[in-house]
Amino acid sequence: MEFECLDIPPASPVMAAYKDDEQFINTYFDYKPDDTGYRERLSELDGREFDRDGLCNAVRAFMEPLGISERTAVHLEELRSGAPVVIGGQQAGILTGPLYSVNKALSVILEAKRLREALGRPVVPVFWIAGEDHDLAEINHVNVISGCRTEKKQFPMVPGLKTTASATRFDKDLMSGFIREVFRSYGETAHTAGLLQTAEECLEGNETFTAFFAALINRLLGEEGLLLMDAADPAIRQLERNHFAAMIRRSEEIAQGTAETEQRFSEDGFGRPVGAEPDAANLFYVEDGERFLLSRKDGRFVNEQAGISFTERELLDIAESEPERLSNNVVTRPVMQDLVFPVLGFVGGPGEIAYWALLRPAFRALGINMPVVIPRSSFTFVTRRAAGLLGETGLDARAVLGGAAASKREELLARIHDHGAEEEIDRLEAQLAEGYAGLAGKLEGKGRGLPALAGLNLEYHSRQFDWLKDRIRESVMLEHETALSRFDLLEAELLPEGGFQERKYTPFQFMNEYGPGLFRDLLRAAPDRAGIHLLVRI
Incomplete structure (x- = not known):
């Protein structure tokens, strides 16, 4: 495994500002992402109270069926005894979903390790799973490389299903067959059987999206002591009762502050990442596993489309007695x-940091500051096949990530295009059109519809000329198919559909080539700096 740190331009104006503009950070965030910021935040945390026993008991109960490693047990006790955490999270995709889920977990682990050494005290890595999310269309598929392109394989589900990821059960046998189909697309290697067995074992007793995701992440990174929790866990909900009540009481302040900040954010040229509304409640009501977003109207909390309406007192009673019936949105x-x-x-x-920039008023409404916000790192994996293609095309991976494969493909097409033949066809077509124009003139007045008939005959010949051009192009493309396909496959490997690997392929795509220890080895060898993009040759 070899690493190269790439100087990739920021993904958005927000990320460029967060990286280079101190005034931007001072305007929208509470702490700078540096040692001073961490120490100031640590001082604030030391002055706050948390239900650490309840929290650790809930996390332990969630993780025990998954298996708790020795380091995980140590981290749980450190959290119980006063350690702060570095935290990140993601939706519960199939086979962990796209690589950025694991990239976040790796970034959390690396930053917690770095801060433990820099601050001289325990810092614990935590990964929360967005089990309360109900947009199942975002998580019910896997992308694979098929030929020279990316192919989406979608797990069959009931259309229109809106239950949360933690409440949505799938058919185990159907999921097992789907996973086997995905692995067939990966191709057989020395690691395939073992990885498939791992996935099958993680399916046992874990037949919701959240449970299956948690089992896989724990199998991949549990030895690193990564704590896992489900944002929809009823035990966590019990810890949130008083906080839900505070959010209900401060709902108007949270909504107005967020909307005003987003207005300024937009005026500063950064867009509207949330679409905040002053009358938003920024909470969901959960019924039969389905979430309904609430708004404030005439002193009530409502979802008019679903016919839901509560007074503030009624919603506060729900927060106290049935907190599992409430759920947070992107703001809260x-x-x-x-x-x-x-x-x-x-x-x-990048997307998360954009909407976090709007949230300082929401934090302040609850009497707390924002934590230090840390850009996650990214990893682009260069497989043996990709390395071979780079050698054959004379490109390097950095250039491909900048779009060079597509440019080189267009250059090759321009060189091999048979302009001479097409120009001769165009000349013949022009001559024919001129001749038909003369013919149509001579047919004027000779019979009803004869000029139009000549025009139709010309159109027929024009279609034949187009057909001939297409066949010539196809023949040229076929003759140079191997050379052209190198560029297509290189893009499918490194820049699928114009975006980074991390947004398309699962970690299993690359573990299938390297082996199940890919991410453990990466953690031991990778630099521990946050927000970098590493090229990893495997």
């Missing part, structure tokens, strides 16, 4: 996370 989830966990640093991707 980060705040709830910070109220339940002693968060030293939050690891997020």
Whole structure:
């Protein structure tokens, strides 16, 4: 395994500002992502109270069926005894979903390890799973390389299903067959059978998206002591009762502050990542596993489409007696996370950091500061096949990530295109059109519809000329198919559909080539700096 740190331009204006503009950080965040910021945040956390026993008991209960490693047990006790956490999270995709889920977990582990050494005290890595999310279309598929392109393989589900990831059960045999189909697309290697067995073992007793995801992440990274929790866990909900009540009482302040900040954010040229509304409640009501977003109207909390309406007192009673019937949205989830966990640093991707920039008023409404916000790292894996293609095309991976494969393909097409033949066809077509124009003139007045008939005959010949051009192009493409396919396959490997691997392929795509220890080895050898993009040759 070899590493190269790539100087990739920031993914968005927000990330460029977060990286280079101190005023941007001072405007939208509470702490700079540096040692001073961490120490200031640590001082704030030391002055706050958390239900550490309840939290650790809930996390342990969630993880025990998955298996608790020795390091995980140590981290649980450190959290119980006063350690802060570095935290990040993601939705529960099949086979862990796209690589960025694991990239976040790796970034959390690396930053917690770095801060443990820098601060001289325990710092615990935590990964929360967005089990309360109900957009199943975002997590019910896997992308694979098929030929020279990316192919989406979708797990069959009931259309229109809106239950949360933690409440949605799937047919185990159907999922097993789906996973086997995905692995057939990966191709057979010395590691395939073992990885498939791992996936099958993680299916046992874990027949919701959240449970299956948690089992896989724990199998991959459990030895690193990564703590896992489900944001929809009823035990966690019990810890959130008083915090839900505070959010209900402060709902108007949270909504107005977020909307005003987003307005300024937009005026500063960064867009509207949330679409915040002043009348939003920023909470969901859960019924039969389905979430309904609430708004505030005439002093009530409502979802008019679903016919749901509560007074503030009724919603406060639900928070106290049935907190599992409430759920956070994109605005209140980060705040709830910070109220339940002693968060030293939050690891997020570009999209998350964009909407976190709006949330300082929401944190302040609950009497707390935002944690340090840490850009996650990215990893692009160069397989043996990709390395071979780089050698054959004379490109390097950095250039491909910048779009060079597509450019080189277009250059090759321009060189091999038979312009001479097409120009001769165009000349013949022009001559024919001129001749038909003369013919149509002579047919004027000779018979009803004869000029139009000549025009139709010309159209027929024009279609034949187009057909001939297409056949010539196909013949040229076929003759140079191997050379052209190298560029297509190189893009499918390194820049699928114009985006980074991490947004398309699962970790199993690359473990199938390297082996099950890919990410453990990466953790031991990778630099522990946050927010970098590493090229990893495997």
